[in-house]
Amino acid sequence: MKKKIAIIGAGIAGLTLANFLKKFTNYEFMVYEKEESLSLEEGYGIQLAANSIKILNEINFEKINNEKIFNPKKLDFYNIKNEKICDLDLSKFNTNESRYTTLQRSILIEFLKEDIYTQYLRFGKKIKEVSELKDKILIKFDDNTNDLVDFVLAADGIFSNTRSFFEKKKNEPKFKKAIAVRVILNSKSDLNISDENISLLLGSNNHIVLYPINKKKELNLVCIMRCKKFDPDNTNQLIKDLVLKQNPKLKNIFDNEIKSWPLYFTPKILPSSNKKVFYIGDAFNGFLPTLAQGAGQSIESAYEIFNLLKETKLDSYTYFELRSKKAKIVRRRSNFNFFTFHFSSSLMQNIRNIFLKFLVKRKTFIEFYLGKVYKS
Numbered sequence: 001m002k003k004k005i006a007i008i009g010a011g012i013a014g015l016t017l018a019n020f021l022k023k024f025t026n027y028e029f030m031v032y033e034k035e036e037s038l039s040l041e042e043g044y045g046i047q048l049a050a051n052s053i054k055i056l057n058e059i060n061f062e063k064i065n066n067e068k069i070f071n072p073k074k075l076d077f078y079n080i081k082n083e084k085i086c087d088l089d090l091s092k093f094n095t096n097e098s099r100y101t102t103l104q105r106s107i108l109i110e111f112l113k114e115d116i117y118t119q120y121l122r123f124g125k126k127i128k129e130v131s132e133l134k135d136k137i138l139i140k141f142d143d144n145t146n147d148l149v150d151f152v153l154a155a156d157g158i159f160s161n162t163r164s165f166f167e168k169k170k171n172e173p174k175f176k177k178a179i180a181v182r183v184i185l186n187s188k189s190d191l192n193i194s195d196e197n198i199s200l201l202l203g204s205n206n207h208i209v210l211y212p213i214n215k216k217k218e219l220n221l222v223c224i225m226r227c228k229k230f231d232p233d234n235t236n237q238l239i240k241d242l243v244l245k246q247n248p249k250l251k252n253i254f255d256n257e258i259k260s261w262p263l264y265f266t267p268k269i270l271p272s273s274n275k276k277v278f279y280i281g282d283a284f285n286g287f288l289p290t291l292a293q294g295a296g297q298s299i300e301s302a303y304e305i306f307n308l309l310k311e312t313k314l315d316s317y318t319y320f321e322l323r324s325k326k327a328k329i330v331r332r333r334s335n336f337n338f339f340t341f342h343f344s345s346s347l348m349q350n351i352r353n354i355f356l357k358f359l360v361k362r363k364t365f366i367e368f369y370l371g372k373v374y375k376s
Contacts, residue, residue, distance in 0.1 A: 005028070005153055007029060009033065009155035009281075011156075011298065012281065013280045014153070018121075022120065029120065031121045032139075032141070041106060044105040046102070046104075046108065046294070049293075050374060051296070068104070068107045069101050069213075072100060079353065080243070080246045080247050080250075081247050082250075085356055088366070093371070102198070126161070127141060127165060130152075132276075158266060162279075166272070168273065174267050175264055177228055178226045179261065181223040189252045189253050205342050206225040206243055208224075236258070271324075272320070280323075297326070
């Protein structure tokens with residue numbers, strides 16, 4: 001008899017796993033999403049390293065419309081005055097088939113849902129109750145439907161509702177005392193940057209990332225700013241106080257529609273306490289965005305679970321050891337980047353910039369710092 005899987009959450013992690021299960025296994029599965037529709041908001045950019053693209057190519061991502069993605073070759077470092085510090089060659093981790101890619105999140109979701117949407121995806125499904133029944137898990141939803149499954153794969157984000165039903169030990173996400181602001185630009189405006197590359201502007205208590213998200217070279221801009229609390233009504237004033245005071249010439253890049261959100265992270269990496277329940281993507285561990293690995297790690301964790309299922313080797317210990325090893329690396333580097341990107345002292349900024357110029361030319365450092373992240 002086929003084993004049955006409930007995937008909770010129709011984000012990148014859940015839909016990636018669903019595609020692999022559909023194409024390569026005989027498992028029965030259903031994706032349950034608590035919202036009434038998929039989030040297909042245009043403009044929200046994501047970055048995927050070559051290892052993530054290699055995984056996606058197994059489910060035919062290479063056939064995606066090439067006009068809707070971009071392949072930056074370099075990461076350019078600037079100070080907040082828009083003066084270039086150095087650059088890092090990202091293409092050294094590429095292959096002919098898999099290259100560092102930037103795109104809108106909505107484009108990836110559209111691709112992932114194509115073969116799943118009709119038959120394997122159910123909306124408006126919020127868990128009301130769970131119980132164990134004859135070595136299976138009975139999930140009851142608040143619309144009075146239910147499902148009896150062999151495994152629950154939780155892919156419902158950093159504030160995972162699924163965790164609250166299965167875990168006694170709390171691991172509540174913590175506010176990092178920072179916010180993110182997003183703006184979509186149709187051009188590089190007056191900025192002295194290359195629209196072929198990812199640009200990183202480092203300031204005091206803030207940094208700005210810009211990168212093209214398609215062949216039209218529309219730019220996704222994300223500005224991370226330190227602040228003690230999140231107040232969306234105060235976002236424009238915070239930009240003026242933290243960013244524009246350091247460089248008034250950046251005003252034009254914030255003229256378009258601004259969206260903001262608080263930055264949270266998961267304080268600990270904890271294993272599942274139920275041998276039938278597994279967490280993937282941000283539900284496993286929520287990272288800071290300073291290594292641009294949120295989407296990539298969602299894809300990787302889904303792929304790890306898929307391989308264990310395919311080989312009938314899925315158990316709590318094996319998966320946790322595999323996933324936590326990579327998650328700890330990404331977590332440490334994301335935290336370190338957050339720390340070094342935001343130096344408030346001009347002396348520390350100058351020292352950091354000197355080290356950056358030196359380190360980007362050292363193959364051994366780049367292989368150690370990024371290679372362990374970008375390679376599967």
